[in-house]
Amino acid sequence: MFELFEKYLRSKAAFTAEEMQQIEAVTTIKRLRKRQFLLQEGEVWTYNAFVSKGCLRTYSVDTKGAEHILTFAVENWWIGDLQSLASGLPARFNIDAIEDSVVLLIRKEEFDRLCQVIPALQQLVNALLHRSFLAQQNRIHTTISHSAEEKYRLFLQNFPEFARRIPQHMVASYLGMTTETLSRIRRNLV
Amino acid sequence: MFELFEKYLRSKAAFTAEEMQQIEAVTTIKRLRKRQFLLQEGEVWTYNAFVSKGCLRTYSVDTKGAEHILTFAVENWWIGDLQSLASGLPARFNIDAIEDSVVLLIRKEEFDRLCQVIPALQQLVNALLHRSFLAQQNRIHTTISHSAEEKYRLFLQNFPEFARRIPQHMVASYLGMTTETLSRIRRNLV
DNA sequence: CGATTCTTTGAAAACAGTCAATCTGTGTGG
DNA sequence: CCACACAGATTGACTGTTTTCAAAGAATCG
Numbered sequence: 001m002f003e004l005f006e007k008y009l010r011s012k013a014a015f016t017a018e019e020m021q022q023i024e025a026v027t028t029i030k031r032l033r034k035r036q037f038l039l040q041e042g043e044v045w046t047y048n049a050f051v052s053k054g055c056l057r058t059y060s061v062d063t064k065g066a067e068h069i070l071t072f073a074v075e076n077w078w079i080g081d082l083q084s085l086a087s088g089l090p091a092r093f094n095i096d097a098i099e100d101s102v103v104l105l106i107r108k109e110e111f112d113r114l115c116q117v118i119p120a121l122q123q124l125v126n127a128l129l130h131r132s133f134l135a136q137q138n139r140i141h142t143t144i145s146h147s148a149e150e151k152y153r154l155f156l157q158n159f160p161e162f163a164r165r166i167p168q169h170m171v172a173s174y175l176g177m178t179t180e181t182l183s184r185i186r187r188n189l190v
Numbered sequence: 191m192f193e194l195f196e197k198y199l200r201s202k203a204a205f206t207a208e209e210m211q212q213i214e215a216v217t218t219i220k221r222l223r224k225r226q227f228l229l230q231e232g233e234v235w236t237y238n239a240f241v242s243k244g245c246l247r248t249y250s251v252d253t254k255g256a257e258h259i260l261t262f263a264v265e266n267w268w269i270g271d272l273q274s275l276a277s278g279l280p281a282r283f284n285i286d287a288i289e290d291s292v293v294l295l296i297r298k299e300e301f302d303r304l305c306q307v308i309p310a311l312q313q314l315v316n317a318l319l320h321r322s323f324l325a326q327q328n329r330i331h332t333t334i335s336h337s338a339e340e341k342y343r344l345f346l347q348n349f350p351e352f353a354r355r356i357p358q359h360m361v362a363s364y365l366g367m368t369t370e371t372l373s374r375i376r377r378n379l380v
Numbered sequence: 381c382g383a384t385t386c387t388t389t390g391a392a393a394a395c396a397g398t399c400a401a402t403c404t405g406t407g408t409g410g
Numbered sequence: 411c412c413a414c415a416c417a418g419a420t421t422g423a424c425t426g427t428t429t430t431c432a433a434a435g436a437a438t439c440g
Binding site: 167168169179180182183184186187 | 385386387388389
Binding site: 060062066068069070082083086126129130132133134136137139140141143144145173174175176 | 250252256258260272273276316319320322323324326327329330331333334335363364365366
């Protein structure tokens with residue numbers, strides 16, 4: 001499974017064979033079955049995680065039991081609770097597998113150490129953070145400026161992959177509406 | 191006005207006198223009157239901008255003429271269109287002054303060059319991006335998981351400063367609701 | 381097949397937006 | 411200094427959208 005990660009890394013920057021070995025040395029593989037937790041609210045998240053197969057989600061559960069999905073992650077995406085990672089505090093979010101999945105884990109301390117000695121890795125992380133920032137900004141913008149139907153249209157445009165793989169009630173949760181509303185929107189689209 | 195910026199920088203990291211001079215050498219001061227544009231939709235944004243006095247907003251205008259505010263920035267905040275800055279494409283957003291303001295500008299090329307030679311500056315930028323990422327994630331989470339009234343409550347909690355300085359119709363726009371709705375929410379709060 | 385999850389539907393209620401009017405305070409020009 | 415214009419906030423009546431609750435139908439999985 002490390003090969004997929006290696007392929008991803010090489011597509012983003014140039015790494016020497018030795019650097020790649022250093023990375024592989026600290027990478028562990030975790031297989032998750034559908035519905036299995038990678039992180040549960042209240043635990044402390046201490047990894048950087050790369051999805052090499054499958055699909056996961058990050059979400060919270062409110063006082064009424066309703067789930068609110070913050071992110072999805074499929075192959076070649078990173079996932080984790082940066083808030084908990086940075087602060088060392090218990091996570092406010094859950095992460096679980098939507099499909100049977102494989103994630104690669106690197107402990108924070110080891111990842112940070114590698115970033116010190118492998119400039120390409122540090123740059124990759126910075127670039128990733130930068131792109132994520134812009135993606136989040138876009139999401140905020142569409143969220144505050146469009147109707148439920150328009151949000152769904154944009155979601156289909158931007159993430160056709162997600163729309164295919166992810167159950168509708170989760171898409172609804174991601175978009176901040178109920179599953180009934182999304183169902184009715186879909187009825188009116190055709 | 192550079193002194194305020196210097197104070198901010200020194201509060202975040204250690205800079206030598208020479209480094210500080212290098213920064214000052216590329217910094218220009220721009221004074222803006224209330225309502226004056228710093229950036230208009232369609233222009234290319236090529237700066238990093240630091241607010242040393244006043245208050246500004248980043249917003250878009252939709253096809254119906256409605257404004258949607260993405261961010262506010264007061265003293266010691268950064269502002270700009272990262273999307274346009276990174277891509278070189280015309281900005282989708284406007285930035286203008288809500289109060290008479292003073293911003294410090296550093297051209298992108300010069301800023302990037304300084305980041306190469308001043309590690310503390312590069313680190314500051316990374317830390318800032320990291321914090322902004324988390325802040326945006328929080329905003330997304332509250333936006334998709336709370337009612338209009340709860341969003342306003344949380345806004346008051348998180349940004350009491352903004353609530354004091356910023357006209358209500360702009361707060362409403364930032365929260366993704368109409369000014370009438372916010373007005374009615376406030377009536378029911380007391 | 382039976383159980384569970386997922387999606388759809390309907391009816392009623394809650395919520396938020398629209399439009400139009402009024403009220404307030406501020407600042408500007410005469 | 412006043413009159414006026416203008417930006418901002420509020421209100422009411424109405425419309426439209428979204429949620430809620432309850433139920434039933436479809437799809438999936440062991």
